[in-house]
Amino acid sequence: MGDPTPILTALENAGFRLTEPRRALAELIVEQPGHFTAAELVAATRARRLGVGRATVFRTLEALERLKIVERIDLPSGEHAWVGCERAHHHHVVCSRCGRSSEIRDAGLLALVRDVAERTGYRVDDHRLELFGLCPACLASESGPVRATA
Amino acid sequence: MGDPTPILTALENAGFRLTEPRRALAELIVEQPGHFTAAELVAATRARRLGVGRATVFRTLEALERLKIVERIDLPSGEHAWVGCERAHHHHVVCSRCGRSSEIRDAGLLALVRDVAERTGYRVDDHRLELFGLCPACLASESGPVRATA
DNA sequence: CGGCCTATTGAGACAGAGTCTCGATATGTG
């Protein structure tokens, strides 16, 4: 489905060693269609009998987050999840049903941030924007039975 | 500093009983200058020797969230925190230093959401926006020693 | 005012996330 090579290259360039557990995790991550939790990754390594410890999964995710290969998002449920992503600053729309996510560019958000800064007097250093809803596919398969989510 | 009465009234109107623990928590909450974590609330009840159990704190926060008296936000650190808020839909700018927060109205966010929906084909049902930075006060007290945060 | 029904409580067990330590091991370099 995906190619783990870019992840491994990025790790190597950043001075990390290319170890067996990291290769395994890179492959699992590119296979994820949407967002995934740390627990899911751990379960995946167990299912394939790769001997990857829980701590290693967390450590690797942390490294990948620092390299901006993966981004942590907060689901409405309160869970923490991760999505693979490109290296630019951006945000995600996450499908509440299938978990798939799409990146979105800063469509006007920058202006909004500036506006808020002006009106409140805050110096805004960081922001977090996440959108939730239904992706086109899930939307289509739902066409008949309409169900309001928000 | 704040008046807990509106909270209590809202609880009562929603059919909740006005119990001693709830009164105590309402007071503590209106005293919070900015966001606060569940753990901090628990610590506060202990500090004042109010006999409020941990479970009760969580249960009360949950009830208040449903009544939109309080809103849960996700700090960049990954912690969950809460802020008291008015009843309209809105977002917050949170000061990374003192924790104070200001509400912001949906300045252009709605348009942004619509734009994203159009471009990605998603039906966007829910969103979450949080801004982090320094409030005017902390900004002023920092004027000398400049420190980049992001 | 007193009693009753039941929502609510506190204590503590429990489940899960994430961190940390430590001795063992694998990696890339020289």
Next chain:
DNA sequence: CACATATCGAGACTCTGTCTCAATAGGCCG
């Protein structure tokens, strides 16, 4: 090939949040 060390796995540990259950207190009704 050998070495210095980054990384590993196991498991202890901490912290958050949930749940159960017997005890209690709130508020309504007579």
